[in-house]
Amino acid sequence: MDLQDTLKTYRLFSGSYDFVFGPIFHPGRKAAVRIANNLPGQRILEVGVGTGLSLPYFRPDSEVTGIDVSAEMLAKAKARVARRRLVQVKGLHVMDAEQTSFADNSFDAVLALYVASVVPNPARFAAEIRRVCRPGGTVVIVNHFTSDSWLVSRFEKALAPLAGKIGFHADFPLDDFIEVGKLEVRDIRPSNLFGYWKLLRCVNDKAA
């Protein structure tokens, strides 16, 4: 699945996204934001912010920046920020999470909710997150990873060729992602319905 597939898919999904993927993904969004909300005044980046469903939950004294490659998804996020008067949201930008324009160490925390298995190159995506997050900062990833169940993982492998159509890689092994992403994972929690998704809390373990 390349960036053109992503743009096409999410242009198509943007109108129905909140209805289809709103409530079902909400527990994972809220759990991730709770981690970012632990400290006051944090500079937070959410990559692949989509329609901004997580944005109302960030504490008002944080400074949240959201980026997404899809202008249509981001337009919905902008409308939400205006409608809900979300003072914590400092900026929403059309930008590729694999190649952002932010300086090194710009953020205290970076969140990626349901986007790691959508991007074309997960290694470059994780490297960019580590670059823009300060040393010792927090990285939270929520995503679906390949199931441990033999039966379910067969189904996920069967779906793999359809990634361009369904908008994500159904077959996305957790161990591979942690390895290529060079993530220092401190905590892995099951998330959402049946724990089918996982929340990874990571510390940005890079030299100051």
Ligand SMILES: C[S@@+](CC[C@H](N)C(=O)[O-])C[C@H]1O[C@@H](n2cnc3c(N)ncnc32)[C@H](O)[C@@H]1O
């Ligand atoms: C499944 S949606 C998740 C949206 C949101 N995080 C949520 O909680 O509902 C994936 C989002 O990632 C965005 N995306 C995909 N590839 C991207 C990239 N390389 N850079 C930035 N955003 C990307 C898509 O446009 C889409 O809005």
